[in-house]
Amino acid sequence: MSLDGGRKLTWEHSFRSESEVKPNRGFWNKLVDVVAGAPDFRFLVRPYSITADSHGRIIVTDPGASGVHIFDFAQRKYKFIERREKRKDAMTTPQCVAVDAQDNIYVTDSEAGKIFVFEPSGKYVRAIGSLKGGEGYFKRPTGIAVDSTAQRIYVTDTLRDQVFVLDMQGNILQTIGKTGDGEGEFNLPTELRLSGPNLLVVDAMNFRVQVFDRAGKFQYAIGKIGDTTGAMFRPKAVSVDSEGDLYVVDSLWGVVQVFNRQGELLYYFGAKGTHAGEFQLPSGLFIDHDDKVFVVDSFNRRIQVFQFASMKSPVAGAAK
Template identity: 90%
Template sequence: MWSACVALLPFAVWAAPKPKAPAARELWEMSLDGGRSLTWERSFESESEVKPNRGFWNKLVDVVAGSPDYRFLVRPYSITSDSHGRIIVTDPGASGVHIFDFAQRKYKFIERREKSKDAMKTPQCVAVDSQDNIYVTDSDAGKIFVFEPSGKYVRAIGSLKGGEGYFKRPTGIAVDSTEQRIYVTDTLRDQVFVLDMQGNILQTIGKTGDGDGEFNLPTELRLSGPNLLVVDAMNFRVQAFDRTGKFLYSIGKIGDTTGAMFRPKAVSVDSEGDLYIVDALWGVVQVFNRQGQLLYYFGGKGTHAGEFQLPSGLFINHDDKVYVVDSFNRRIQVFQYVGVKSSAAGAAK
């Protein structure tokens, strides 16, 4: 093969197109009150971006054998990060989960499509525990799939005899490793289930309705400090509870006025304790304080930096890096928030 490569080298050099001038880097930044700022850093959409600079010999082999087949985001939905900074993205369109490890320049794709028992069909939302085990809800299978950090399958929570899943439509998920609890929303039951780490049901939170502590198609959820935040999608709000399920407050309302929501999808919290809420229909992320006051919003429909089309997932790490799943644009957009740190604020994790 190497002889063939050497023989083809002059032709490959001769036939290669002239290098294109690098595209102008898009710039996007918001200056906020008190010296705070939000800056767009980058977006990514495929396995190839984990290893952007392939060596000369790899490129030479590509001439003979063809370029490698890289995986792309198809219909990404939910996102989180583990203790090593790996970015984990569910992709219902690809029936699997992408793991992007930019620090180690590695990529992995998790799937269970051809399994006769406990096949993963439509991975929806994702969370990790303190050991970086990965928990994925499957809205069609009605189960929660658990994988080791390496991606090795461990078990399915909610798997019944005959292959059916216990949950009607599990979506949002969060893991409290300290208290050994798993929180999962069952959208069609209008409830949040509290499980132990073996999957036994300890408690349910909520019921159908539009009052405090009631839900209408809840979806994503997030643990933030002592609070549990639940996206109450068709009540057009986010509700906050303590860990025992006691209602604390809600943010949002239906409408087209400032601070209203129409299609809330995900929620996360920055180091100052402010809530970021994705609205898929408007293509924006709205930022509220815990009193429900809208501080600012960013985004808008489009394909450029800082613009979204049907955004779905959101995650903010301990360094205030904001990851937004720009679903219809098939990419993840990354922003950096710089604020005034406060030890009293709940960290988003």
């Protein structure tokens, strides 16, 4: 797709299973496969949310598999994180994912009402929301982001219509929002994203994305209900490119819409379908520092990867 000012958006590839991380199996591995049978590779079942760490590893939550996939294409490694059989702090429905500056992994569990924290290796560290003394407060945690510099964790609680701001120990420092459709109010908020000085919140059933500063002060909103250009029907996730434009996944329309910060629709890509560049119930979205756009194509059980080529002078402060 050719865009204004020499910009381009290009579909690159998609992936869906552990086998694609290590595509070139050697002769001896293939010989073992003949004798013992081909290995049972893990694959995406119902992927939902996505992020990447500082080493470029792609981390995908999968409530259908009750776990988290880590795809490391550079090192040709794969890992699956799960805690299904644990009597204490079992992770059953991993929803959204974020990483901190040390690449620790934070996963919300919408059913357990907790945040699970893992080391970069996948080793379990702790759960937030299951300790005594003011925790156990989440009804349905969904979106999550970590501000390592300020030592803050931001979490949307969809059923409470609020964003919780926590310290790194899980203590509540602040709540943002309340039920409603006014500025700074929510109706079933889901994903959120930190971008530069801003906190972006997908306000799903108000059919918009609201933008706050990191202290929780309302800045602006994009989107509206309807079936016209620029309207949102089922927004699911949001991310920001190097030029500061906002990408919003609309699940039922099967598209990604791209807005500027004035709320104007610049373009959209995708359509309902199963071919390259088409989506069925897309849910997650992440844009890395190289403007590589990862879209969780949930019902098609895959991740689709696009490359945005921006102008040479990105907007200052737009880094994610």
